[in-house]
Each structure stands twice: as C-alpha cells, then as structure tokens.
Amino acid sequence: MDWQYFVGVLHFVVQPMSLFTMVLSVFFGLIVGMLPGLTATMAVALLTGLTYKLSSEVAILSLVAVYVGAISGGCQSAILMNIPGTPASAATAVDGFPIGQRGEGGLGIFVATTSSCIGTLTGTLCILLLTPPLALLALKFGAFEFFLLALFGVMICGQLTSGTDPLKGWISGILGLIVSQIGMDGMNAYPRFTFGAINLMSGIPLIPVMIGLFGFPEIIYGLVSSTARARIKTSSLEFKKGFGILLRNKLNIIRSSAIGVAVGIIPGVGEDVAGWLSYWAEKKSSKTPETFGKGAYEGVVAAEAGNNACIGGALIPVLSLAVPGSAPAAVLLAALWLHGLRPGPLLMSESPGFVIDISVYMAVSAIVMVFLALMVSKATVKILAVKSTILMPIVYVLCTVGAFVISNSIFDIYLVFIFGLVGLLLREMSYPAAPFLLGIILGPMADNSLRRALILSSGDPSPFFTRPISLIFATAIILMALSQLNAFGWLRKLLSHSELKE
C-alpha cells in the first residue's frame, strides 16, 4: 500500500466539509434504505444529480457514503415491519422480523447494524488486497456458470425459506422465474406473455413486485383489528447483550463477509444474493438450524454481514474492469464517468491512489453509519409503539410513492397492488415469498445465459457438466433436488433389497 495516498485521503476525509458531506449522505442513504421501495440504486442515482456541481472528490465520497448507508438502512424496516427496505435485506427479514415481534427490535437493529459495519469494513479490506487476483477469477464465469448460478440461487432460497417443505419454496421460485420472463426477451425482442399490453413489453419491474409481495400482506394484516395490537412491545439497544451475540458469531461474520465479497465480485449478482447465500451457509453450518426463521440472531448477522461485504466486492470489478458487480455499483460507475474518472484496467496507471481513496471513504462511511443508524433506530424502534391503523396507511402511501418514482409510471402502482394480492395468497397458502422475488431478480440473467450458452455450444448441454465451475453448481443442484425427492432413501432400499437377494 502506498502510505502517501493513504495519509492524503485521510487528511481529506477529516476536513469539516468532507465529514459534513459524509454524515449527510450516510443519513440520506439510511433513510432511503429504510423506506420500502426506495433502494440503494435509487439513492445513488438521486444523489448523482445533486453532486454534479461538487468537486469530484466530495461527490464520490458522498456517493460511496450513500451506497453504504442505503444497503445498511434496509435492515431496520425488515426487522420492525417485515418489509425489506431494499432487496438486499430480504434475507434479514426472515429472522429479523420474528426478533422484532418478540419485542427485541432494538437489540436486533444493533446486531444487524454492527454486522453491516463489520461486513463493509471486510469488503473494504478486500478491495485493497484482492482486486487483481479475484477479478481474474470472476472473468472465468461464462454463460453456463451464470445460468447454473441463477438456478442454484433460487433453489437455495426456496429450500431456506420454506421451513420443512422445500417443494413449496421451489414452486414459489419457479413462479418468480416465470414472471420474470414476461416482456420482450433480451435477444430477439420477442414479446412474451404480454397479451398485447404495452406496459408489459419492458417486463415486470422488480421494485413494485418487491413492495407488493412483502409490504401489502403486512399492511392488510396491520389493518385488521385483532392482529393490530400484536407488535407493541419493544426493547432498548442493549449494547452488552449485542456485543455478546456478535462475539459468539465471529466465524459467522468472517464466513458471511467472505461470501459477500465473492458474490459481489461476480458481475450482475448483487447484495440480495449475497445476503441469501450467507444466510444459507450459516444455517447449513449451524448446530440449531431449526431455530432459523423463528428469530435466530445468527441469521440476521449472516445476512447483514454478507450483503454489506458485497458492496466492497461489487466495487472490485467496477474499479478493475469497469464492470459493475451490482445494480447500485452500476449507477456508481456511471457517476464516476460523470465526474471524469475512468475505472477499468487503466485506472491504476491514470489515478493510482483512487482504489485507496474509495477504500477509505467506505471504511469511514461504515463507522459513521453505525453511529447514525443507532441514533436513528431510537426513533424507528418507536414505530412499534405507533398504532398499526395509523402506521399502515402511511406505509402504503410510501410504498406507492416508492414504486412510482422509479419510472414515473402509474402502472407500477397497479403492480404493487396486484403482486400484493399474490403475496397475500402465497402467505395464506404457506408458500415463501422470498424465492418468488429472487426468481424475478435472477430470471433475466438465467434466460440470457442459458440461450447464449446453448448457442455457443450449438445446442449441446454437455459443457454444463464439463466446465469445472459449472460442474460444481450442477452437482450441488442435482444433490439438492435428489435429497428432497427422497432419492437417497430409494437408493438405500434398492441396495438393501439386492443385498438380501444375493
């Protein structure tokens, strides 16, 4: 590391103007991340316009800070209302909301926020250390690997979120993948399942679906008088207990952060997938997997450390290849271009200190974020005490605004309602909504990758099983499916029968 650059950027960050900008940006990010429907991508995009007249250093500091704040802020609404503020915190809601319902919302937010900070710091360290070698590994992912990665992600999510019934989780995931196929396809521009509706030509947008699936059922249940009084109890932040939980989760944090960084490096796979994969890995290695989904702190720690570490991971391909690792990173890349920087292979020679600049901005933003998030959480925890008959109409208005402002389309508000009904049905019929959402996220990638892969191999599917990374994914998918279909039980029976005959 070049210490001259390091000292220079630290000196810049501690200037009053820089600190003020950073605090304001992190705060803005936290608020946007907390509000259902307003995502990190949108926060970075909104701020890009406002930072146009600032110097490039202050502008980039502010954009990195808002990115960190927005990804971390999503956990608060996930824990308190079961509405992930951003797709990245969808995995946090699985265990976070039961924690909130148990009256431990304050402790849950403390654990989640601190895990987010540690995750971001780990991601920062990885930007500094791993940019060149890991960017090379990401380049080895081709169309075959991307398709299997999408399938693997949906299957894992289905298995994780459906409790004892993975079949329903997989059905939910397949339905999400099917919904993602609506609209013109990416290769032939053929309108699929649009029934002539112009609004469906560009496909089903993610954000209104996410708000509807997760937000609408909560709002409807909140409006019903007999369920409205269930969430009044709350708790303070409980630092001592929180640090105890974090210490017990040392390995979990390290593993989840590593997963987050690795997922971030893969272009196009964002913080949401990182959160789910980290959650899955923790559940798999836990001695008490049955507690997951019922308010296990391990789940919250894994999801938050994973999704925040992904920020650093997603910036690695941005800086080294000019390929964004996630949607907010894509907007950040555009903002960097807007401010005259040219990320990519030439960045190290053109702006040698820039990687260090970004790393320091991220690290300081993460620390500022913890203090701000905990301060804000004192107010957000009190949300639990507000009558849901007052809160839920406000949440619905915010949901519709969040859906509308992305593309200024009234159709997106209709989608919130329609997918809200779908979410309500899924919940009533005991189907998890999260695989459905992940299916919509990964569907376009799965479609393009599958067809591109098969076109490259002239329709021959064998590379799915001959390329090393593909083979790993394919084996994992097949084993997962076979284990749930009780194929190993049949095999055991078959073997014992043949032994008896002999």
Next chain:
Amino acid sequence: MEKQTHFDFITSIALMLLSLVMIVDCYHIWRDVGGDLYASPGMLPMLLAILLLFTSALLLKRSIRLNGIRANCSDFLSWFHGFRKSKIAREMLLGGVILGIYTFGLAPRLPFWISTSVFMIFLMGILKATSITKNIVITALVVGSIYGIFQMIFHVPLP
C-alpha cells in the same frame, strides 16, 4: 402440513393447468420465431413450465396421499364457508377494497396531495385510528413531507 392439504390440492391443480397453458404458448413462440428451440425466446419459459408441472404434480400426489381427493374437496368447501363468515376475513377484504380504490381509482386520476389526503383521512376514519383532528394533522404532515422531499428537493414527480 396436513392442515394445508386442501390448499395444496387446489393450488397444485391450478398450477398444473397454468404450466400446461404455458407449454403450449412457448411452443407457439418457438414456431413464431423459428430457428432452433435452444435459441428460441420460449426455451427457458418452456423449461420452467415443465419444472412447474413436475413440482405441482408432486404436490398434488402428496396432498392426495395425505388426505384423499374427496376429503380435500370437502375440507376446501368448509374452509370457504368459514372464510365467508369470518370477521377477520371481512376486515381484510374491506382494507383491500379501500387500498384498491386508492390504487386504481384515486391515485391515477387526482393530484397526489388530494388523492392521498382523501385516502388517509377516509381509511384512518373507518379504522377509528384516532380523533378526526389528529387524523387531519397526521395526513397533512405525511403528505407535506413526501411532497416537500420528492417534489421540491429532488424534483421527482409524484403520482
């Protein structure tokens, strides 16, 4: 799981029908576009429809094995009758209808501040959330803050 078998029975049949319709539709997409199936826009949807058919068939088989066809049908009918008479179901339906009126009726036709004020005052009034004065103050604060932040600071249009 047994409590849900009548739901599983009904949903699996509906999903199987959906997947069959999709398979036919994907075949038409392939015929329309021409070329090899593996490069067709109908390729992945067809694969997904086949997977949905397979998983739904497994769900149907399980629900029949656990409860039988006749018991599943009668359980579903009795659940439906109970649902119609349930107070919670009626309240949920009322809430859904009001949200629907705001979504499809008020928001697309009226300016944001009018549609949202009418919706919030009406909904909180029906739910007897608070006194009418507090109701109006809360509505004004919410509408004012959203309008101020989005329209005035970020110049983002509202519905």
